[in-house]
Amino acid sequence: MREWFAAGSAKQRVEQFSLEAAGLYLDYSKNRITPQTMALLMQLADEAGVPKRRDAMFAGDHINATEDRAVLHIALRAGAGATFKVDGKPVMPAIHAVLDRMRVFSERVRSGDWTGFTGKRITDVINIGIGGSDLGPRMVCRALSHLASNGPRMHFVSNVDGTELAECLDRLDPEQTLVIVCSKTFTTLETMANACSARQWFLDKGVALAVSTNVEAVRAFGIDPAHMFEFWDWIGGRFSLWSSVGLSIALAVGFDAFEDLLIGGRAMDEHFRSAPLAQNMPVVLGMLGIWYRNFFGMPTSCMAPYSTSLELFPAFLQQLEMESNGKSVQLDGRHVRAHTAPVVWGSAGTNGQHAYFQLIHQGSQIVPVDFVAPLRPPRLLPGHHAKLLANCFAQAEALMLGRTAEALRATGLADEIRIAHMVFEGNRPSNTLLMEDITPHTLGALIALYEHRTFVQGVVWNINSFDQWGVELGKILAKPIEGELTDAAKAAAGRHDASTGSLIARARAVLGSA
Numbered sequence: 075m076r077e078w079f080a081a082g083s084a085k086q087r088v089e090q091f092s093l094e095a096a097g098l099y100l101d102y103s104k105n106r107i108t109p110q111t112m113a114l115l116m117q118l119a120d121e122a123g124v125p126k127r128r129d130a131m132f133a134g135d136h137i138n139a140t141e142d143r144a145v146l147h148i149a150l151r152a153g154a155g156a157t158f159k160v161d162g163k164p165v166m167p168a169i170h171a172v173l174d175r176m177r178v179f180s181e182r183v184r185s186g187d188w189t190g191f192t193g194k195r196i197t198d199v200i201n202i203g204i205g206g207s208d209l210g211p212r213m214v215c216r217a218l219s220h221l222a223s224n225g226p227r228m229h230f231v232s233n234v235d236g237t238e239l240a241e242c243l244d245r246l247d248p249e250q251t252l253v254i255v256c257s258k259t260f261t262t263l264e265t266m267a268n269a270c271s272a273r274q275w276f277l278d279k280g281v282a283l284a285v286s287t288n289v290e291a292v293r294a295f296g297i298d299p300a301h302m303f304e305f306w307d308w309i310g311g312r313f314s315l316w317s318s319v320g321l322s323i324a325l326a327v328g329f330d331a332f333e334d335l336l337i338g339g340r341a342m343d344e345h346f347r348s349a350p351l352a353q354n355m356p357v358v359l360g361m362l363g364i365w366y367r368n369f370f371g372m373p374t375s376c377m378a379p380y381s382t383s384l385e386l387f388p389a390f391l392q393q394l395e396m397e398s399n400g401k402s403v404q405l406d407g408r409h410v411r412a413h414t415a416p417v418v419w420g421s422a423g424t425n426g427q428h429a430y431f432q433l434i435h436q437g438s439q440i441v442p443v444d445f446v447a448p449l450r451p452p453r454l455l456p457g458h459h460a461k462l463l464a465n466c467f468a469q470a471e472a473l474m475l476g477r478t479a480e481a482l483r484a485t486g487l488a489d490e491i492r493i494a495h496m497v498f499e500g501n502r503p504s505n506t507l508l509m510e511d512i513t514p515h516t517l518g519a520l521i522a523l524y525e526h527r528t529f530v531q532g533v534v535w536n537i538n539s540f541d542q543w544g545v546e547l548g549k550i551l552a553k554p555i556e557g558e559l560t561d562a563a564k565a566a567a568g569r570h571d572a573s574t575g576s577l578i579a580r581a582r583a584v585l586g587s588a
């Protein structure tokens with residue numbers, strides 16, 4: 075890459091390897107690619123059926139084959155004229171009916187018109203959920219917190235570790251707190267345990283709502299279905315923040331901002347649906363990921379948002395990519411013959427620079443990095459943002475250029491051992507994604523970009539990106555172990571491998587259970 079950027083055609087390289095869509099600018103010139111690489115990667119995308127599968131998704135086909143479901147989170151953010159159907163039935167009227175309810179409800183809560191059980195204004199909202207019922211809305215509320223000054227304070231509780239809920243409840247007044255129990259299935263252990271404990275806390279004083287696809291379970295839990303915001307099984311949990319799962323977002327920043335988020339997502343959908351493959355941002359990003367994962371064997375990739383507001387984006391992306399594409403079996407049941415999703419990791423810059431960037435610059439494994447940065451900060455403190463951006467750009471430049479032994483010697487350094495330690499080999503790939511500001515619109519586009527990128531890669535690997543069987547087994551095994559931890563008879567009857575058995579015995583000895 076150093077040589078390519080030293081050539082007279084370097085400016086042309088940047089023009090050739092950059093794209094704009096939906097308010098996002100992508101510079102992907104700092105990759106190990108030539109025009110021929112990109113042409114071949116696009117050919118691979120085409121031959122793997124990316125356009126065909128994309129069209130099947132937009133047509134409402136049951137592309138989630140193992141669960142026999144359509145995949146239509148795109149319908150949630152479609153415009154008024156959209157005509158999405160599932161099994162021949164139009165879905166837009168139901169989507170708009172729920173959106174209308176969300177608008178009315180969020181505006182009433184925010185204005186103080188809708189009060190708690192005892193007539194007091196709602197000052198705090200707790201979203202109880204996990205996975206897709208937590209990471210998406212939590213990330214968006216964090217990213218848009220600069221717009222949240224007139225809304226209730228948001229709290230997110232996900233872990234079944236009671237510490238999280240207890241610490242949250244300690245700070246709040248049940249009479250002024252709205253609890254949202256957010257779960258697609260309404261059976262998830264963590265969420266139901268937290269919801270039961272929260273119910274004890276606000277008994278006779280507080281109020282709870284449900285967000286779910288499972289009306290029967292909501293009723294059985296004791297929430298009146300009239301207090302439920304619906305969504306549907308053709309929306310995957312990790313793609314659900316655009317549905318009523320986003321109620322917490324609408325409460326925090328207002329429904330107009332939530333609607334702008336949908337519009338930003340829609341702008342990326344339209345780009346993904348219509349742009350030629352070579353100018354299609356999700357396709358280009360997806361195929362670059364394939365290039366490094368499958369052709370270079372790079373096992374991880376780093377998301378580095380240079381923005382505290384986007385600090386939860388890496389965690390959101392982990393579920394999106396690793397739950398979607400952490401698979402080993404193709405659609406037809408055969409084993410995948412290539413590596414699938416890399417390990418996704420990262421955190422906000424510049425913090426990462428002082429923790430793990432050493433490895434990214436000089437470690438023995440190459441880690442492709444996606445830098446994401448807003449050009450203007452959500453909160454202005456003089457001088458800070460230029461420093462932040464400068465560091466973002468400098469990291470990408472350092473990764474690409476590196477530092478040669480010759481350059482070090484030219485500074486007068488003569489100690490060859492020292493020089494060896496101070497060389498940066500460079501040629502390390504990164505993408506830089508810029509947006510002018512973090513607005514609901516650009517954030518919506520950013521999220522939809524990574525959703526579609528994940529989808530593109532799943533198509534190339536010929537896997538189902540929309541199921542998650544890999545999380546089932548642990549859940550099943552936890553049930554009997556929970557009983558054995560608290561019940562001597564069950565513990566005596568438990569059958570486990572020697573290691574698990576001894577861990578249970580050790581825990582029982584400390585817990586002093588019956």
Ligand code: F6P
Nearest residue numbers: 204205206207257258259262311
């Ligand atoms: O971790 C598995 C999973 O099913 C995720 O896919 C999902 O987002 C999460 O659990 C929560 O599920 P639910 O919304 O049904 O509580």
